[in-house]
Structure formats: structure tokens, C-alpha cells
Amino acid sequence: MTQSQIGLIGLGTMGAMLALNIAEKGFPIAVWNRTVSVTHGFKAEAGALADMVTPCETLADLVAAIKPPRAIILMVPAGQPVDDMIAALRPLMAADDLIIDAGNALFHDTDRRAAEAAEKGPHFLGIGVSGGEEGARHGPAIMGGGLRADWDRVAPILNAIAAKYKGEPCAAYMGPAGAGHFVKAVHNGIEYADMQMIAEVYGVMRDGLGMSAAEISDVFKAWNQGPLQSYLIEISGEVAAATDTHSGKPMLDMILDRAGQKGTGRWTVIEAQHLAAAIPAIEAAVMARNLSSRLEERLAGEAVFGAAPQAGAKLTLAQLEQALIAGKILCYAQGFALISAASKAFDWPMPLPEIARVWREGCIIRSTMLNDMATALTDDPARNLMLAPFFADHLKASHGALRQVIAAGALSGLPLPALASGLAWFDMMRTGRSTANMIQAQRDFFGAHGFERVDGIADKHGPWAGHGI
Ligand code: NDP
Numbered sequence: 001m002t003q004s005q006i007g008l009i010g011l012g013t014m015g016a017m018l019a020l021n022i023a024e025k026g027f028p029i030a031v032w033n034r035t036v037s038v039t040h041g042f043k044a045e046a047g048a049l050a051d052m053v054t055p056c057e058t059l060a061d062l063v064a065a066i067k068p069p070r071a072i073i074l075m076v077p078a079g080q081p082v083d084d085m086i087a088a089l090r091p092l093m094a095a096d097d098l099i100i101d102a103g104n105a106l107f108h109d110t111d112r113r114a115a116e117a118a119e120k121g122p123h124f125l126g127i128g129v130s131g132g133e134e135g136a137r138h139g140p141a142i143m144g145g146g147l148r149a150d151w152d153r154v155a156p157i158l159n160a161i162a163a164k165y166k167g168e169p170c171a172a173y174m175g176p177a178g179a180g181h182f183v184k185a186v187h188n189g190i191e192y193a194d195m196q197m198i199a200e201v202y203g204v205m206r207d208g209l210g211m212s213a214a215e216i217s218d219v220f221k222a223w224n225q226g227p228l229q230s231y232l233i234e235i236s237g238e239v240a241a242a243t244d245t246h247s248g249k250p251m252l253d254m255i256l257d258r259a260g261q262k263g264t265g266r267w268t269v270i271e272a273q274h275l276a277a278a279i280p281a282i283e284a285a286v287m288a289r290n291l292s293s294r295l296e297e298r299l300a301g302e303a304v305f306g307a308a309p310q311a312g313a314k315l316t317l318a319q320l321e322q323a324l325i326a327g328k329i330l331c332y333a334q335g336f337a338l339i340s341a342a343s344k345a346f347d348w349p350m351p352l353p354e355i356a357r358v359w360r361e362g363c364i365i366r367s368t369m370l371n372d373m374a375t376a377l378t379d380d381p382a383r384n385l386m387l388a389p390f391f392a393d394h395l396k397a398s399h400g401a402l403r404q405v406i407a408a409g410a411l412s413g414l415p416l417p418a419l420a421s422g423l424a425w426f427d428m429m430r431t432g433r434s435t436a437n438m439i440q441a442q443r444d445f446f447g448a449h450g451f452e453r454v455d456g457i458a459d460k461h462g463p464w465a466g467h468g469i
Contacts, residue, residue, distance in 0.1 A: 004030035004054050004065050006157055007072035009085055010103075011042045014129065015075030017136035018102065018161070023052035025160040030054040030065035034076075063092045070097040070122075071154050078105045086113065086124075095121035098150055102129050104264055107145075107178030107185060107271075114146060114177040123150045126177070128184020130363035131163065139163030141363035142171035143187070143355070145180030163362025165371075170362045174355065175348035182271075182342055183355055186335050189268030189282040191232075191365050192261075193331040196285035196418040198236050201324050204315065204405065208414050213250035217241035219317055227325055227394070230367030259292040268338070277341040278428075280421035281331040288417050308413020315408050322401030323419060329395055330422035332373060333385035340382070353377040386429065399426060 004027075008019045011033040019042070022029050029052060033039040036057050043055040056062040063070060070093060074085050082101050089099060099122055101110065110126035117124035124146060131140035142162045144151045151173040162171035174180045198220075205211040205219065220237035224230070242251040265286045272279045291298070336352055343350045356374035359365055376388035385391055402423050409416040428434065440451035441462060450460035 002028055003067040004028045005067055005071075006154070007031070007056075007062050007066045007070065008075060009033070009059075009062070009072060010075035011038050012075065013133050014103075014136045015073075016042055017133050018073065018075060018129070018140075019053070020046065020049055021137055021139070021161045022157060023049040025157070026052075027157050027160070028052050028054070030056055030062050032056045032059060032062040059088055060092055063089070063097075068094060068097065069153075070094070071100060071157075072098070073100045073102050075102050078103050079109070082109070082113070086116075090120065090122065093122045097122040098125060098153065099123070100125045100127055100154065101181075102127050104128070104184065104188075104262070105178075105181045106267055107181040110145060110178035110181045123147065125150050125154070126181045127158070128180050128187065130184060130187055130359075130365075132364065135163065135362050135364075139170070139362045141187075141358050141361065141366070143180040143183040143358060144171070144173045145175055145178055145182070147176070148173060163366075165357070165361040168357070170358045170360060172351065172354045172358045175343075175350045177348075179346075179348045179350055182346075182348075183339060183350065185264050185268045185271070186339055187359065187363060187365060188264035189272075189279065189286075189338075190332060190335040192265040192268075192285040192289065193281045193335075193418050193422075194230075194232055194328060194365055196288050197281070197324060197327040197331065197422070198232055199288075200409075200414075200416045200419050201320050201405075202236070202240070204320060204409060204414055204416070205317075208315065208408065208412055213240045213252045219320075223321055223324070226321070227369065228321065228328070228367075230369070231364060232367075256295070257292060258295050259289045261286070261289045265289070271342070272338050275338065275341045275345055277334075277338040278425060279334040279338050280425050281327070281334055281418045284417035284421040288415075315405060319401040319404055322398040323405035326395055326398035326402040326426075327419045327422045328369065329386060329391050329398075330426050331418070332369070333391070334422075334425060336373070336377070336385050352381045384429070386426065395426070399423070 006022060006027055007030040008015055009032050011019065011031055019029055019031050031039060031042060031053060039055045043050055043053050046053050054065045056065055072089065074082055076082060076085060082103065082105060086099055105126055114124050126145045128143040129136065129140045139162055142158050158171045159169040162169040174183045202216060205216045217237050217240035220233055220240060224233045224237060240252055244251045244254045247254055269283050269286050339350055339352060339355065342348065353374050356370050356377050360370045372390055373385060376385060376390055386395060402419060406416055406420050406423055443449040444451050444462050445464050448461065
């Protein structure tokens with residue numbers, strides 16, 4: 001029997017699709033699943049690819065089925081299951097074998113596992129995989145972290161299974177240890193904000209302009225032909241067009257407004273706070289998901305204050321499109337700035353242009369604009385994206401519309417937290433003389449914290465010395 005070139009553990013939604021993708025690209029694969037019947041069912045349903053699949057009932061069989069030096073992908077839930085699988089594999093694998101965690105791990109866990117691997121073996125890679133079930137089957141975006149040599153060892157397989165943008169694989173090495181999972185978390189944070197901004201604009205159309213789901217679908221479909229072209233706008237057009245088979249009403253109108261989350265957006269926000277990076281649009285999107293789940297409290301609020309007088313927002317669809325363009329640029333600029341901050345803080349030289357290139361296909365946030373972002377970041381990776389001439393021109397043309405949409409939302413009681421937070425960040429980023437002098441004065445008054453003066457005079461305290469508590 002030919003030995004497999006790689007192994008995979010966890011034949012759930014993602015693992016099964018990834019294994020088929022690997023087999024289809026010509027790499028014989030050995031698979032193991034905690035529930036043994038799933039392993040056999042997978043082989044039975046692999047169709048023409050079944051010959052490429054070796055089902056294994058024990059981990060020892062799995063390890064024996066793979067050609068050394070071995071590589072085994074873990075596609076199990078993040079957290080304890082990953083630690084348990086590593087602990088179970090360690091005694092069975094050689095020191096130069098490789099375990100690849102392809103789930104959505106918290107990057108701090110990946111850092112810890114990489115350090116443990118360096119001490120106890122086998123080698124360890126943490127890779128972020130984006131694109132959901134469809135992406136895993138036909139081409140995800142892949143963000144790798146760990147030792148460069150380990151990445152290079154499995155790169156032929158990962159490049160083969162990754163999505164392609166004009167023939168270029170959407171897979172890349174992001175840096176040491178947790179860098180791949182960090183970039184994946186930021187990807188998900190941006191995804192939260194992109195989705196939230198689309199939902200906010202949908203809300204303006206539904207509640208402010210009184211449009212039907214079918215009319216809104218047409219708008220998204222039209223926008224998908226322009227600068228907003230993206231997977232998320234495309235599927236928003238599709239979901240808005242769908243009809244519920246039970247009620248015959250628009251499907252969107254029958255879905256409860258309580259959004260779920262698995263935590264990667266929250267991780268991004270927490271890490272941004274640790275790094276003192278400002279990602280308010282992403283924070284607002286996480287906050288909006290949290291608040292959405294508090295349906296009872298929102299209903300209680302509506303009972304006390306009344307529903308906001310929403311209808312009658314005086315906005316054009318062109319203004320909404322421009323507002324969304326501006327919001328999208330601002331949320332991506334914040335996400336890339338966070339990666340830049342992490343690069344410096346962790347001493348990980350994460351390749352910003354490469355990240356934008358990897359996100360162009362396969363992942364949930366794929367869009368035409370990411371190609372322009374890759375170009376802008378190649379020109380100057382250190383510059384904030386909003387200052388790149390291409391995006392600065394877009395923002396100059398669109399931030400007025402963003403203001404009008406937010407103003408109309410505020411006057412009509414339509415909540416637009418991500419768009420408004422994006423604009424607040426933009427306005428702070430273009431204000432040379434901010435109001436932090438007042439903060440410094442207050443801090444010096446109550447705590448004698450001192451301040452810097454605009455004229456360079458060394459005196460660090462105000463004339464209120466002694467008034468503090
Ligand atoms: P599923 O729930 O579909 O599958 C989970 C798999 O892990 C199953 O094979 C299950 O085996 C196995 N498993 C669960 N617990 C354990 C354990 N304690 N020990 C060993 N095996 C275990 O999950 P997904 O495929 O959706 O997700 C897998 C990983 O991929 C997660 O980290 C997820 O965050 C990440 N991911 C998911 C995406 C998605 O769109 N679904 C997108 C990108 C990443 P069993 O059959 O025995 O239950």
C-alpha cells in the first residue's frame with residue numbers, strides 16, 4: 001500500500017472537506033476521527049477519491065500510514081481538544097514530524113504550543129484557514145505561522161489546495177509561532193465589521209427608506225458590479241432575494257435578529273486593546289453582535305422609549321453606496337494597522353502586502369478592493385492604508401456621504417455603530433490638534449501626572465499644582 005503523504009484528524013465540516021481537497025490535488029491522505037464510524041463513512045462517501053484515502057481506527061495506525069517525516073493536520077475545535085490531540089500524538093511521532101493545527105486557535109495558545117514543540121517535539125505549525133466548508137473543499141485562504149522550514153516542507157500541499165487568484169495561491173507564511181492564527185483572527189474581526197456595515201446599510205434601506213427585501217437584493221446585486229464587489233455583498237444580494245418555503249415571505253424577514261459568534265472577533269478586539277491599537281469599527285461590530293443577542297432587553301427598551309421614528313430617512317442609494325465604500329476602507333485600514341502594531345510588538349515581520357494578496361480569494365472577506373490594498377501595501381507597507389493615494393482619493397470622495405448617512409441615521413434613530421465608529425476614527429486620524437490636551441490637564445490636576453508643552457518649555461505641571469486629590 002502506498003504510504004500517505006499527509007494525515008488529517010477531525011472529519012467534521014472543515015476537516016472532511018479539506019481532506020477531499022487534499023486527495024483531489026493528488027496527495028494520498030490518511031484520516032482519523034474520534035468517532036470511528038465517521039472515518040469509515042468518510043471513505044465510503046469519498047467516491048472517485050476513495051483510493052487516495054486511508055481510514056485509520058487508531059492514532060498509531062494513522063502515524064504508521066504516513067510517509068516520514070510525517071505531517072498531520074488537526075481540524076478539531078480550538079482549545080483543549082487541540083492540546084489533547086497533541087498529547088496523544090507526541091509519543092507516537094518522531095521529533096522531526098510535524099503537527100499542523102488548522103483550526104481557529106487563539107494565537108496565544110499557538111505560541112505556547114510552538115514553544116512546547118521546540119522543547120519536546122514534534123514540530124508545530126499553526127495555520128489559519130478561511131472560506132468555510134466550500135472554501136475548504138475547493139480552495140481556502142491559508143495563513144501559516146511557525147518555523148519557516150516547516151512551512152516550506154508542507155507548502156507544496158498547502159499551495160495546491162489553496163484558492164488561486166489569477167493562478168497565484170492564496171496561501172502564505174505569516175511569521176513565527178502564532179502569526180498565522182493572529183492574522184486569521186484579524187481576518188475574522190474585519191469580517192465582523194464588513195458584515196455589520198452591510199447589515200447597517202441594509203437597515204437604512206429597510207427601515208429608513210421602506211424598501212422590500214427584493215428591492216434591497218437588487219441594490220446589493222448592482223453594488224456587486226462596482227467598487228464594493230465582494231463575496232459578502234454578493235451573498236447579501238442572494239439572501240435578500242430568497243423566499244421562505246414555510247411562509248412564502250422573504251427569508252430575511254423570517255430570521256430572528258439575534259446573531260451568533262464563536263469568539264474570534266472578540267479575541268481580535270481584546271488583543272487590539274492589549275496592543276493599544278484602535279479598531280473601533282471592529283469593536284462596534286462585536287458589540288453589535290453582543291447586543292443583538294439581548295433581544296429581551298431590547299424589547300424592554302422599545303417598550304419604555306418607543307420604537308425609534310425610523311421611516312423617512314432622506315438618503316439616496318448612491319449616498320449609501322459611497323458610505324459603505326468609505327466604511328469598508330476604514331475598517332480594513334484599522335485591521336491592517338492592528339497587524340502592523342502586532343508585527344512591531346511581537347517582533348514578527350508579518351508581510352502586510354502578502355496578507356492582502358492571500359485574502360483576495362478563498363476567504364469570506366475576498367473582494368476586488370483587496371487587490372488594490374495589496375498594491376497600496378506593496379508601495380508602502382508602513383503607511384496607514386487610508387493615506388495610500390488610491391484609498392485617500394476614495395475617502396475624499398466618499399466620507400461626505402458617510403457623514404450624511406450617519407447624520408440621517410442619528411436623526412431617524414437608526415443604529416449605525418460600525419459606520420459611525422469608523423467615521424470617528426477617520427476624523428481623529430485627520431485631526432492634527434486633538435482634544436487630548438484637556439485630558440492631560442485633567443490628569444495633571446488630579447494626579448500630578450505631568451504633560452508635554454507645545455512650546456518645549458520644560459515645566460511639566462499646570463498652575464493648579466497642589467489642588468489634586
Ligand atoms: P465540526 O464540529 O464540524 O467538527 C469537529 C471535528 O472535531 C469532528 O470531527 C469531531 O469528531 C472532532 N472533535 C471534536 N472534539 C474533539 C475532541 N475533543 N478530540 C478529538 N476530536 C474532536 O467543526 P468544524 O469542522 O466546523 O471546525 C473545526 C475547526 O475549524 C474549528 O477550530 C473551527 O473553529 C475551525 N474553522 C471552522 C470553519 C467553519 O466554517 N466551520 C471555518 C474555519 C475554521 P467527532 O466526529 O467524534 O465529533
